[in-house]
Amino acid sequence: MHELARRARTAARSLALASRAQKDAALLATADALEAATERVVAANALDVEAARAEGTPENVVDRLLLDPDRVAAFAQGVRDVAALPDPVGEVVRGSTLPNGLRLEQVRVPMGVIGMIYEGRPNVTADAAAICLKAGSASLLRGSRSAARSNAAIVDVMREAIAAAGLPADVVQAVPADDRSSATHLMQARGLVDLVIPRGGEGLIRTVVEQSTVPVIETGTGNVHVYVDADADLDMALDVVLNAKTHRTSVCNAAESLLVHRDVAEDFLPRVTKALQAAGVTIHGDASFAAVAPGVLEASDHDWATEYLSLDIAAKVVDSLEDAVEHIRTWSSGHTEAIVTRSIDAARRFTLGVDSAAVMVNASTRFTDGGEFGFGAEIGISTQKLHARGPMGLPEMTTTTYVVTGDGHVR
Structure with a gap:
């Protein structure tokens, strides 16, 4: 050597x-x-x-x-x-x-x-x-x-x-x-x-x-989150979640956790669980997710911490944007987080609140990539803060x- x-x-x-x-x-x-x-x-x-x-x-x-x-x-x-x-x-x-x-x-x-x-x-x-x-x-x-x-x-x-x-x-x-x-x-x-x-x-x-x-x-590893805000366009949110989770599961910018604001849960949960399950995704969810679809597995702390790299996703309903940010700061690996919202204020609070190398607003987490950013072929995505961060x-x-x-x- x-x-x-x-x-x-x-x-x-x-x-x-x-x-x-x-x-x-x-x-x-x-x-x-x-x-x-x-x-x-x-x-x-x-x-x-x-x-x-x-x-x-x-x-x-x-x-x-x-x-x-x-x-x-x-x-x-x-x-x-x-x-x-x-x-x-x-x-x-x-x-x-x-x-x-x-x-x-x-x-x-x-x-x-x-x-x-x-x-x-x-x-x-x-x-x-x-x-x-x-x-x-x-x-x-x-x-x-x-x-x-x-x-x-x-x-x-x-x-x-x-x-x-x-x-x-x-x-x-x-x-x-x-x-x-x-x-x-x-x-x-x-x-x-x-x-x-x-x-x-x-x-x-x-x-x-x-x-x-x-x-x-x-x-770092990619324990990546998508948060669907109270003011989200739910059609857009469905597209973003499906792309982030299913486009390619074995990569670090694939979504591993889904957080949904309680105010849109009644409308969004049946749609997103049906679409994810139709795509072959196993949902590890809280009681709210389990109540709207059969086959949802009970989520534990292990699920919130896991980078699946497979057709699995952890899912949870949160009471507020602040709860979503707190969940992400507790469990995220600092790679990429996404928010789907029509609110400029919510987007600002989210991007300032999370502490990750990349934050997507109304876009799939799959875009965290040197090639997609126009950098050419990347050597990796840094999740630390010294010298280099991100692609x-x-x-x-x-x-x-x-x-x-x-x-x-x-x-």
Whole structure:
């Protein structure tokens, strides 16, 4: 692991000097190479999927792992999208001339070596490598054992294309996932690795945060809420709830809890329970939900705290917007919350009251995504408050240096 990190550090020094044109050329070559290698990548992925199913992996988790030609084309396009974005390296964040004549500039510079520890979803391999490269940093990619063949194929293709484009292949490296020790060595390679980003379930993230000696950006789990206000358009609310819950269940921006104001419960609960159940969703609800539809399971504190990542939702009637906010602040993971309302005042109180990385007003939680925000392929969604919060694109993968220019100034 340390040898990989040393190679990454050497490559990162060369990459830091590369121009935007050189980095973009390497990314575009990588995107073309990934599409040309679709059959190779899909074949490697088929072995991972077969092994996962043989181990009894739930289908919603298998869906996160699965690659087909369309998904390969999608993350190849994501690499092109990153190439098209402005280069953050060299951007002047702020600048001024001091009273003594010194010119002060805070300039974005590469982070150096970034380690990613993540589960499933081999598309993350291409996304993370592309973002790190464009931001001028080398990446050490430690995916899960379940996606080892997929990740290896993707990284091999990317390294070949990057080297052919004239940049060091070691700016992208796969970390072996045979056992957990490689992840431990990665997150404790202080001095060789500048930043570690965990992306996955609560257990993985907690382990990295607690055990890493390298600085960590915490990408949290998605215990996401939709609140239907007393002044909601109920047709809109139904559309938002269904999209947030059922559009894709295995992702962190899918809704896991539904809160409905008591003033609209009589009208809305029969409609939403019928629609959710028709879509195959199991409702874990309070007494109000149980009273309007058969098959509603009794909700407990476990349900309010759970990121299901499946066709399940916790549901509750609340007496006020303030009760909804209090429930969310108690149980939310700080990822995304949504309110459906026609009241500007209610929207304002909700957005100020909850404490999450993203807040949607009259929109599905599924929009919390770097691509949807126009950032290009994201590296993850930060739920912490230091350095980066929300979808992390290129700027969040840089740090800054103060460049001070004088004319023989002495103090």
